[in-house]
Amino acid sequence: MKALDELTFDNRFARLGDAFSTHVLPEPLDEPSLVVASKAAMALLDLDPAVAQTPVFAELFGGHKLWAEAEPRAMVYSGHQFGGYTPQLGDGRGLLLGEVYNEAGEHWDLHLKGAGMTPYSRMGDGRAVLRSSIREFLASEALHALGIPTSRALCVIGSSTPVWREKQERGAMVLRLAHSHIRFGHFEYFYYTKKPEQQAELAEHVLNLHYTECREQPEPYLAMFREIVERNAEMIAKWQAYGFCHGVMNTDNMSILGITFDFGPFAFLDDFDAHFICNHSDHEGRYSFSNQVPIGQWNLSALAQALTPFISVDALKEALGLYLPLYQAHYLDLMRRRLGLTTAEDDDQQLVERLLKLMQNSGVDYTLFFRRLGDEPAALAVTRLRDDFVDMAGFDAWAEQYKARVARDGDYTQEQRRERMHAVNPLYILRNYLAQNAIAAAESGDYSEVRRLHEVLARPFEEQAGMEQYAQRPPDWGKHLEISCSS
Helix, strand or coil, X not given: CECHHHCCECCCCHHHCCCCEEECCCCCCCCCEXXXXXXXXXXXXXXXXXXXXXXXXXXXXCCCCCCCCCCCEEECCCEEECCEEECCCCCCCEEEEEEEECCCCCEEEEEEECCCCCCCCCCCCCCEEHHHHHHHHHHHHHHHHHCCCECEEEEEEEEEEEEECCCEEEEEEEEEEECCCCEHHHHHHHHHCCCHHHHHHHHHHHHHHHCHHHHHCCCHHHHHHHHHHXXXXXXXXXXXXXXXXXXXXXXXXXXXXXXXXXXXXXXECCECCCCCCCECCCCCCCCCCCXXXXXXXXXXXXXXXXXXXXXXXXXXXXXXXXXXXXXXXXXXXXXXXXXXXXXCCCCHHHHXXXXXXXXXHXXXXXXXXXXXXCCCCXXXXXXXXHHHCCCHHHHXXXXXXXXXXXXXXXXXXXXXXXHHHHCCCCCCCCCHHHHHXXXXXXXXXXCHHHHHHHHHHCCCCCCCCCCHHHHCCCCHHHHCCCECCCC
């Protein structure tokens, strides 16, 4: 394991030059202190977890110190925000400190969010607050534990620095990791500003570093776009299967790697609601839970437009046509597994849709239903779950179909069924009220709840002794928390 001064930097994006990013130093936080750190994320950099407890750790990720090999850069990009094009965005409060490669040869961006003003801050102060930093940290690590592609979070550093939002709050920084922080909006920026040389340089950078296997194809850029389409289809399928709502699917928040990116007003479903809107600023419901699938395709179309200098329109349309079938295949595969099914039948999609409609009309807890469905044999499980439904006759009809489907699926023991279903149906998810409880304690100076919740969410499928309170339905107030883009 490594100490902090033993990290090896290779700042490949910074070498693209000033057309792609601007050199900016982080603005230090006052009295930086560790709020929480992820041992699993630290392991990606081969870091000894003990270094998180040292003063220099908080100083480095609180903006006070910097490695000599680091080259902090604020990236420039644009994007479609709520459907409208914004010509220039960029890292308004974030800095790419540099790229570190580990002993396995993997490169990881060290991206510090809340690091102060940059040329792209516009009217903002470049800061992030403690609550949003905690939410991003918890979400990043929780999604990873669920098997959903995501950026990672190494730590949150708190401070006494005052930051004004709707009220005065305390500033914080979160250090996030990804193989790249390049977004759809990077390509849009160079396309719409008519800078073909930089556009080509960016495309080569992404192709050579992140889609090397596409170099072997007759049309490498087209092969890369197809891979991006597939990755996004799979990611969004997992969002939908696990009830995750991103909240701000602007093209500048879409990763070129197909990972969950830029956490803001996200939420997991409590009661199943296909029309759920997690961002109270999203007045039209553009980024509602059910709209995430078509918006994913819309965003890929925006990226496709920016790639027209390299790929024919017909080829791009053909690649975009793969999105919905790929999404459906990934989604249905995971939903079959969540229902405990190991084989495929033509009517499985209808079985899933009928269940979700019944859940929608009865306000059934999405996560706990699937978990409890695997606790017991199918016949007993549906009997116990029946009381959660208003339309009992409708649920009874579905239950008969489900029991017959399970019977046709194969001959296996209940122990095998339970083990298989519990491996894909989490007991613990990052419910908004759990995050809020942790944030409230942290804002009072008590970081123990943030750390405990992080540890629980790191093992979402495993029942953990003494942690029953994290596997309960939320109180009524917990279902009505308003979350915005404010950070």
